Amino acid sequence: MTSIDRFARWTRLVLGTAALGAVLSACAPLMVGGALTGAMVATDRRTSGAQLDDQGIELRAANRLGDTFGGRARINVTSYNRRVLLTGEVANERDRQLAADTVKAIDNVNMVYNELGITNSPTFTEKAADTLLTGRVKAGLVDTKKLSANSFKVVSERATVYLMGRVTQREADQATDVARTTKGAQRVVRVFEILSEEELARMAIK
Incomplete structure (x- = not known):
């Protein structure tokens, strides 16, 4: 398979995921990092327990952040080996810190990387x-x-x-x-x- 073929395959996969995310975001401004597949589980360096924890962390974080912020923020939650990355946008520094504190309180979260911006949502x-x-x-x-x-x-x-x-x-x-x-x-x-x-x-x- 050539580099162009690989890129095309990745692009189709990513665009398909983005399309699904766009549909979901019409109902809620929060997105989670990604689902597990059998092939990915087999080659993942995380333990199976950590992979399940990451799924649970992403879902619980999305729910709690949704309850806390409603539609006034766009927060992406990505958990890898119980380390959580927050990206997206909030209205002010208070909301930025509130989002991090909300996620830190979730069971099994070891660390939170708060990369939320205080700006408008992207076009x-x-x-x-x-x-x-x-x-x-x-x-x-x-x-x-x-x-x-x-x-x-x-x-x-x-x-x-x-x-x-x-x-x-x-x-x-x-x-x-x-x-x-x-x-x-x-x-x-x-x-x-x-x-x-x-x-x-x-x-x-x-």
């Missing part, structure tokens, strides 16, 4: 550009032979790329280089849990 064009950017970064990770693309979670907001995952320093640096050199990326934020090469080798044996 349709900006959202489409972020969707395309996420697809390009994922395609770049797939094409990097020494990386396991399934070990990374990619989120894009206003041309900022957020990278999550349980990876070694070597993998983190390689993935960061991919994201930084991807067309449309203006900033890269690393939200990694760093493993040693020895830990990674032990995981591969299991």
Whole structure:
């Protein structure tokens, strides 16, 4: 499969997900990070318990934030190995802190990365550009032979790329280089849990 074919496949997948998110967001301004699939579970570096916890965290966070903010905020919740990334927009600093405190109080949450902006919601064009950017970064990770693309979670907001995952320093640096050199990326934020090469080798044996 060529790089173009891989990119096209990723783009179709991401655009399909975005379309579903758009339908859901018509009813609520909150979005969760993504569902598990059998193939992803098999290659994921998180334990099965952590993967289930992440699903539960995303759902509970979306519900609680929805109850707290209603339609006055757009908050995306992405949990990876019980570490939660918040992206989107709120009206003021008080709401920004309230969102973080709300998520911190959820069972099994170990850490919250609050990347909420105090600004207006992005335009349709900006959202489409972020969707395309996420697809390009994922395609770049797939094409990097020494990386396991399934070990990374990619989120894009206003041309900022957020990278999550349980990876070694070597993998983190390689993935960061991919994201930084991807067309449309203006900033890269690393939200990694760093493993040693020895830990990674032990995981591969299991």
